[in-house]
Amino acid sequence: MEQFVNYLASLPSAVAQGVIWGIMAIGVFITYKILDLADLTVDGTICTGAAVCATMMTLGFSMPVAMLCAFVAGMLAGFLTGVFHTSMGIPAILAGILTQLVLWSVNLKVMGIALDKTSAANLPLSSRNFDTLVSMLELEKTLVVLLIITIVLIGVLYWFFGTEYGCSLRSTGANLNMSRAQGINTNVAKVVGLVLSNGIVAFAGALLAQYQGNADINMGKGAIVIGLAAVIIGEALFGWLARHNFSLKLLSVIFGGIIYFIVYSTVIYLGLDSNYLKMLSAIVVAIFLAVPYWKGKYFSGAEHIEKRKHKKDKSGKEV
Amino acid sequence: MLKLNNVKKTFNPGTINEKKALCGIDLQLNPGDFVTVIGGNGAGKSTMLNAIAGVWPIDKGEIIIDGINVVKLPEHKRAKYVGRVFQDPMMGTSAPMEIQENLAIAARRGQRRTLRWSITKKEKQEFHELLKILGLGLEDRMTAKVGLLSGGQRQALTLLMATLKKPKLLLLDEHTAALDPKTAAKVLSITDKLIAENNLTALMVTHNMKDAIAHGNRLIMMNEGKIILDVRGEEKQKLTVESLIQKFSETSGKEFSNDRALLN
Incomplete structure (x- = not known):
């Protein structure tokens, strides 16, 4: 407690x-x-x-x-x-x-x-x-x-x-x-x-x-990894909100930084050896950077849309 | 308006990949000339346009635009005189920026870019009117990101951007090659319209012989880094694809070797 x-x-x-x-x-x-x-x-x-x-x-x-x-x-x-x-x-x-x-x-x-x-x-x-x-x-x-x-x-x-x-x-x-x-x-x-x-x-x-x-x-x-992490976290969580406004994009970077350090405090509270933190940040950033690449490589845009259509077909809402 | 004197360019000199791309080009364009450029694969058509635009330095010769020798000017400074449209529809516009932002950037070609706001209210109205000319409905999507547009729409926008500040010379490098036939025809008619309305001097590279004959007031044919045919006026109007192919083999002593040109 x-x-x-x-x-x-x-x-x-x-x-x-x-x-x-x-x-x-x-x-x-x-x-x-x-x-x-x-x-x-x-x-x-x-x-x-x-x-x-x-x-x-x-x-x-x-x-x-x-x-x-x-x-x-x-x-x-x-x-x-x-x-x-x-x-x-x-x-x-x-x-x-x-x-x-x-x-x-x-x-x-x-x-x-x-x-x-x-x-x-x-x-x-x-x-x-x-x-x-x-x-x-x-x-x-x-x-x-x-x-x-x-x-x-x-x-x-x-x-x-x-x-x-x-x-x-x-x-x-x-x-x-x-x-x-x-x-x-x-x-x-x-x-x-x-x-x-x-x-x-x-x-x-x-x-x-x-x-x-x-x-x-x-x-x-x-520092570059923490910076990238803040940019990426901000984009992943608030990107949909900030798509059309530049100042909101910048604000989402700040929020990305805040969330990074809240997560940081949380994992320390949960008892993680703080020596692992840099490694964890690097892995998280690497995965986030890989997502758009994987998307492009393994799912072509057309397939993606087809799948979405398929989903809609199943739910019966839209054909 | 444009004068090329003995322009030479060799790529990778002294290596096994050595390629003599331009072997002494002489060309003079009068104001208002709309010249179509055809030729086989690797004839030096695009290379000539890139030499004029200053993408890389030439080895020898003079390039004079409106009385100014631009050989020593870097690409971005030549942009003051030259408007360009590329073969790749992605190359001429900035995808993450809005249609009107792209136009605003083009409206400042050859000017100092200051810390004033990038686009004025008056410009927005002007752009609205100009986009109407294209007939693609873009005037109602001025704040849309250019990345959302189709290839044809992007080429039409690039054309508008290239002519927004009236250039001394307009360079069109196979700008319809990546489009489907219907869109290509539309973009070509927009090209004709913009060139005629602004009384521009233009060089248009095309692989389509019919287009080369139908458009412009003058036609040049290139082969192995040289201009081998230069036809204008009435003589050009009488040209047919067959006569062009025949002329090619007469002057070069070879078969015409551009499949894309022949298939069209």
Whole structure:
């Protein structure tokens, strides 16, 4: 019973974490869903955002300045991946991995600056010592702040992807040939998308560092999988609702993040060794990614429709 | 309007897959010329169109559109001058976007894309009128996703997009080849209409000899990367499929080898 109460008490924290990772997943959504690029930079970027934010605040900069710098640092990381990919012709996945490796060194160095060492793998950022925007010690305030950030972020992205320029990004992801034929510089569009995406991911990283009270070199491990999981869960559960509205699609990503972390808390409550969680996430994501492929491979569209017709025949409602 | 001077392109040079695709193409199009392009398999028809559109750089020669040498311009910059429709109906439109969003993107071809809203009220009305011209009922489905349309509808929409901002040159690369005969005829009549109404200069590759004869004011035939026949005006009107095949074997010394062309 006491365990169950603890579990219930942990849910608000799971929601907060879910929203932060959901914001990160919106970054993943931009590259994976809109631009059709699998960008692995994010595993490094989330820590870059955290490291830059924590370092700046330790050095005495104010929280808004630190978060802005984290956002810009993320954009630079995205730019690097974009240049690797478009100007140097490196496949997107490899370009992301290369930047991720670059960021590993950068992150260690950045956190070192705060501690006056050559490098550091961890940097504390407790809300007891700093004026943080979010914190696991002040959950109510944190949830309100995250709600506002989510609304503003979705609003801004809804506007951006509705503009002439935003539309050229969307068409680049959908059809490169058509986009070039209509005069869109698809390489620039891809770089802009990567910059925007990684800026958002780093911003989420800055939030995460403040929330958990430290920046850690390992905090981004598997971030892409959590991001994809949030995108996929959101789409699977709310896709039917959000089909026609872009802002609802983004919102469903946030809900995907929340559900991911609620499930996470639940399986821990049920007694699963938490070391298995990353493996489980990877398997779940792999299966969800496989579903559309299997559908296409083993059920042709025509058969599918035939089957549906057949079902209706049996029920006798419609022939 | 268009001038090709000694345009050459070899794919995979220096390998066993070396293919001399364009062997010195010279061609001049006057404003308002509607030229149909025919030829056997691998004659270089599509390659010529891709060279003009800038899909890849050419090895040698000049491509001049309306007095501007575009050889050094990348594909997306040439789009300012060139409207294109592809053979694959999926290639010319963006499936997850709405019909009106696709048109709005096409309406900004050759312009800077800003942070203004992507489509204005006035444009929506204009698009509504333009879609009526197609006669496919698309004007009532402007917010439908293009992915829901049939191949013929998508080609018609691509045509409209290619001509929405009047291009200096319209490139049609076997744009009816993937359609059933009835739809192909419909798309061709829309093509004629749009070219005539906008007084466009156009190059249309087709595998259908009858279409090549029936449409346009000039016909060129290609073989092995060269233009081997250039007929215009009255002489073109007198052409028949038989006379074309005969002319082909006369000039190339070979049998015409495009089954698709002969079966039509």
